[in-house]
Amino acid sequence: MSLREELLAQEYDERTKPRGFVYFTDADGQVVAKTCRKCRELKQAENYHYKSDGFGQLGPYCKxxxxxxxxxxxxxxxxxxKRVKNAYYHRKRSKQLSLNLFRNSE
Ligand SMILES: [Zn+2]
Known part of the structure; x- marks a missing residue:
């Protein structure tokens, strides 16, 4: 039995949004399963990371x-x-050095 059939058998509501986005809600309107925007598979809510402003408070992509x-x-x-980290380190370091010089001259 596919997940979709299982969810239907458990009497969750199947809903669809444009572009083939399918999701299921329970009686309280909570999202219990939705379609991953990348792999397009229907997966249960626990397969998504929490995202406060996401659809159903879940991220758009499965884990x-x-x-x-x-x-x-x-x-x-x-x-x-690596380059970005390195540049950040040097920037921080030269800033720190100039601060120290300033302090020493006081
Ligand atoms: Zn996915």
Whole structure:
């Protein structure tokens, strides 16, 4: 039995939004399952991270897609991430040094 059939059997309400976005709510209108915007799979709420302003207070991507995306970002941007961190370190450091010089001259 697919998740959709299971949810229907449990008498959750199936709702749809434009562009094939399907979600299920319980009697209180709480979102119990929704479609991941990336992999397009219908998944239960516990497969999404909490997001206070998200639809159903859930992020748009399921946990699998979120961790895939983070890993991809790091792999494809490894050099960039390093450069940005390094630049930040040097900026902080020179600021700190000039503050120290200022203090010493007082
Ligand atoms: Zn997904």
């Amino acid at each position: 699998v897609c979120v961790s895939d995306r983070d890993r991809e970002y790091y792999v494809t941007n490894r050099e960039r991430v």
